Every structure is written in structure tokens, then in C-alpha cells.
Amino acid sequence: MSFLEVFQYTRQDSIMHRLDPRSKLVLSIVCAAVSMMFMEIIPLLMVFICLLPMIAAAKSLGRWAKSMKGLGALLVFVLVFNTLLSPAENPLSYSLSLAIRLVALMTSFSLFFLTVQPDQLSQALIQMRVKFEFAFAMSMAMRYVPTLGQEAYAIMDAQRARGVELDKGNLIKRIRNIIPIIVPLIIVSIRRALSIAESMESRGFGASENRTYMEMLRFGKRDWAVALSSLLILILVIYVRFFVGLPGWMLWGLPF
Amino acid sequence: MALIEFADFSFKYLGADSLALKRIKLTIDEGEYVVITGPSGCGKTTFCRAINALVPQFHRGYVAGNVYTDGKNTRENEVATFASVAGLVFQNPENQLVTLDVEKEIAFGPENLGVAPDEIRRRVEELIDLLDLEELREKHPHEMSGGEQQRVAIAATLALRPKVLVADEPTSNLDPTSAEVILEIIAHLNKRGMAVVLVEHRLDLVAKDASRIILMNKGRIVADGNPREILAMDLCEEIGVGVPKATQVYKRLKTRGVELRNVPLTGVELAELVQEATSR
Numbered sequence A: 001m002s003f004l005e006v007f008q009y010t011r012q013d014s015i016m017h018r019l020d021p022r023s024k025l026v027l028s029i030v031c032a033a034v035s036m037m038f039m040e041i042i043p044l045l046m047v048f049i050c051l052l053p054m055i056a057a058a059k060s061l062g063r064w065a066k067s068m069k070g071l072g073a074l075l076v077f078v079l080v081f082n083t084l085l086s087p088a089e090n091p092l093s094y095s096l097s098l099a100i101r102l103v104a105l106m107t108s109f110s111l112f113f114l115t116v117q118p119d120q121l122s123q124a125l126i127q128m129r130v131k132f133e134f135a136f137a138m139s140m141a142m143r144y145v146p147t148l149g150q151e152a153y154a155i156m157d158a159q160r161a162r163g164v165e166l167d168k169g170n171l172i173k174r175i176r177n178i179i180p181i182i183v184p185l186i187i188v189s190i191r192r193a194l195s196i197a198e199s200m201e202s203r204g205f206g207a208s209e210n211r212t213y214m215e216m217l218r219f220g221k222r223d224w225a226v227a228l229s230s231l232l233i234l235i236l237v238i239y240v241r242f243f244v245g246l247p248g249w250m251l252w253g254l255p256f
Numbered sequence B: 001m002a003l004i005e006f007a008d009f010s011f012k013y014l015g016a017d018s019l020a021l022k023r024i025k026l027t028i029d030e031g032e033y034v035v036i037t038g039p040s041g042c043g044k045t046t047f048c049r050a051i052n053a054l055v056p057q058f059h060r061g062y063v064a065g066n067v068y069t070d071g072k073n074t075r076e077n078e079v080a081t082f083a084s085v086a087g088l089v090f091q092n093p094e095n096q097l098v099t100l101d102v103e104k105e106i107a108f109g110p111e112n113l114g115v116a117p118d119e120i121r122r123r124v125e126e127l128i129d130l131l132d133l134e135e136l137r138e139k140h141p142h143e144m145s146g147g148e149q150q151r152v153a154i155a156a157t158l159a160l161r162p163k164v165l166v167a168d169e170p171t172s173n174l175d176p177t178s179a180e181v182i183l184e185i186i187a188h189l190n191k192r193g194m195a196v197v198l199v200e201h202r203l204d205l206v207a208k209d210a211s212r213i214i215l216m217n218k219g220r221i222v223a224d225g226n227p228r229e230i231l232a233m234d235l236c237e238e239i240g241v242g243v244p245k246a247t248q249v250y251k252r253l254k255t256r257g258v259e260l261r262n263v264p265l266t267g268v269e270l271a272e273l274v275q276e277a278t279s280r
């Protein structure tokens, strides 16, 4: 699952990291939308080539490359199966563009998730008038994912030590084996949730109608520039794609 | 007016068969350093929860009597009302850190109460300085040790400027070195004038700083007074409270007919008293 790392926030000081999450959201969605609009190899490659400098601007090329290596197996799978099974005229060409599209999509979204800290994301949501409790619950869920993971491992170890064989037997047996993990995990999590709630209430959670925020996100000139130029590019691409049509050389595909 | 007043307070958790607190009567004043100790299940945590209204507002159940914290009845006011009076620190540091960085964590309480942003920023910087959190500023809770997490949790509690710090076994999940650091911080806060209520088993580490020790057993307060007076009682051994080594030696000497002038709490005090007794 190492390819998922590309969706995990990494602390860095870069131009990309300093942008407001909202402008990055626009940028990221536009990139994804553009990659969804094409099925031809050349335009998809162009999108991809535009994305790379942005990842570089986030100082995350290394991490990105590592994740793509992790994705390699899945890409080969997409290529082989589609080539063999697709009813398209040029199945290899078609699968190749599918693969490039997948990479472009993942890269577009990673641009957002790599550079936006979960707390910032919830702050952005709050400033977009999402209720505080809801936004905060979301960032807390992300906060406690690793904790829950650790707990699951600890329970698995404990159950193994008591002789539960987790990875033996047929499918039904394996599913049944999950029960001794899930049940204690739920109990432990409920207890933890209560204890977290206790601590939050003690610190005045939900007390005041007029909650303040130490830091508000500021949508600066740079953010306007990024968001507006992203939208402009989207409009341009839609226009060319649907009303003008792509020039012939862009429609090139493999002959098989 | 006392800072905290328990007026014949009893409490039974919903679904429990016996009272967790039985007719508790006591007052705690500003500037005190109260250590609470007693066997497991005797009601220490429940006592702490009753100070800021978690009992009976968050944990419901049967209630009799009243608790007044800063003059306000905990049966009639929400938990949040007490956030800037009594700051609670709990046993498990991980469950007290609800954000992903130290600054946000410290800001969380004051933000909830609607404190002005400039003022929050000021408190954050002050507490980072006071609790020496500078290197943790950029860290995710997962990258911190238990002791570091607990330091952040204390800072987050202090950000609400409480009059009393209530810490329920804040060191029981920590290694001995981190535990000592936390206890030193708490003693330091008390010296700066903050009242402290601390639940702690390791009396050898805290008895010397405390101004008062309360022994609990089965939901009742069984002894309450000056540390030397309390620790000299045989009751401690009877209910299984861990008396400091120096005080144990004092007691043993006494059974053999050697009476020291005072009850020692530390090795140094013991040595001085023994020297005094032998040179007499």
C-alpha cells in the first residue's frame, strides 16, 4: 500500500505548502477534471508533464516517485488486462491512456493531500461555513487513525499469543477469525472516545457560540492567481475539447 | 470563600451497585498542594471529576449533596463553566491531544471559550516557553514520547488560566524519568501560586512538596492532613498506601524504641534527624 503515501501530508516549507488549501483544492480539481476529459495519449501526457513541476514545487518529487513505484504493479495489471479484454479497436493504445490517466489523477489529488495538513483542511472547511463540530470531527478522525492502527496490531498480537490463527483456513474461516480482533477493537475505541470527550469537555468544547480561532486562513494574491488561472485553463480546455476539437496530431494513438 | 467545597457529596455511577463517593466533606483553598492517594477503585478519579462537574454532568448517576467550585454549584452549571477554574489533566496523554500540533493543542481551550486571537497567541508562546515545548512545536503527537505528550497536555490545560490544576495520575503511564519531570513541573506551578490537586501513588516523589495529603478508601476520606502526620499513621500500611522509604525507616525505629524528633519524608531529612538523635 506504499503508493498511498502520496496522499499523506508531509511537513515541508514550500511554495505549494504555503498556498491556501482552498486555492489548492481548485487547482487539484481542475487538474483531475482535465485528465478525465481526454482518452488520447498525447493530451494526457501533456497534463502529466504539467503536473510534475507542481509536485517539484511542493518539494515532494522523491516521495511521489516512490509511491509511483509502489503503484507499478497495479499499472501493469491495468495494462495487461485491458489489452487482453478490451473490445476497443486499439486495445494497447487504449490501456496505455488509461494507465496514464490513472497516474495523472492520482498526482492531481496528491497535490492537495500532500500539502494540506488535516487541521488546515478543517480550518478551510470552517471558513467555507461548514459547522465547526463537523469539520473538527473530520480532522480528529484523521488524528486518531494511526492510534487505532497501533491498537489493532496490539490486539492481533495478543490474540495470536492466545492461539487464534489469523491467517489460516478458507475464506469463511478467515472472516470468522476477524471477530476476535474487531470486537475488542470496538470496545477499546468506545472507551477511548469517552476519555477523549471527557478531556475535550473539560477544555470547554462546545461552550461558546462565539468560538474564536487563533489563526484564520488568508486567501492572498497568490491564491487568487492560482485559483483564477486554474479556472481559466479549465474553461479553455473545455472549449477546445468540446467546441473546437483537438488538432490531428493530438489524436495520435498506437496502431494496436 | 473556599476554592473547592465538597458539602456532604455522594455519587453513584449509573448502573453501579455501590457509591463511588460517600458523603465527602472538605474544602480546598487557593495555593494548596493536595495529594490524594488510596487503593485502586477507591474513588480518586471520581473525586477529580466532581471538581469540574464531569460528575454529575458528563458521567450521570445518583447524586446527593453539593460541590461548589469557585462558588458555583456543579449540579447547576455545565462542565464548560468550570474550564477556566479547574484544569484537569488525565492519566492517558494520548487521549488529551486532539489536534495535530502543539500550538493548535494549546489554543484549543481558549478558542472554545472565545478568547481573542491575539491573547491566545500570547498564551501559546508563554506556555511553550514555560513548559519547554520549543522542540515539539513541529511534532505530530505520534512522534512524541508519553512524557512529552503529557507536557503538552498540561500546557493545553493551563492555557485556560485555571485557578487549580487537577491532575489524575498524570505519571502512571510514564517512565520514571519523565514522571519526575512532570512532578517537578507541577511543584513549580504550585510555587508560582497555583492550587494543585494531584492523585499520585508514588508518595516518595511528592510528599515533600505537598501541603496536604488525603487518604481515600472505598469512596470515603479516611485521613486528611499534613503529610508528616498522615504518613506516620499505621492506617497507610493497613490500606496499602506506599509510604516513602525514609518514613518507613522512621516507623521501624519507633517500634524499636527510637523516637526521632520529626517525621522524615526524604533520605536527607532522615539522615539529619538520625544525626541529631545520635549526637544528643
Ligand SMILES: Nc1ncnc2c1ncn2[C@@H]1O[C@H](COP(=O)(O)OP(=O)(O)OP(=O)(O)O)[C@@H](O)[C@H]1O
Binding pocket: B013, B014, B015, B016, B019, B020, B039, B040, B041, B042, B043, B044, B045, B046, B047, B059
Ligand atoms: N464510568 C463509570 N461507570 C460506572 N462505574 C464507574 C465508572 N467509573 C468508575 N466507576 C466505579 O466507581 C468506583 C470508583 O472508581 P474510580 O475510577 O473513581 O477509582 P480510582 O480510585 O480512580 O481507581 P484507580 O486507582 O484504579 O484509578 C469503582 O468501583 C469503579 O468501578
Ligand SMILES: [Mg+2]
Binding pocket: B044, B045, B046, B168
Ligand atoms: Mg483513577
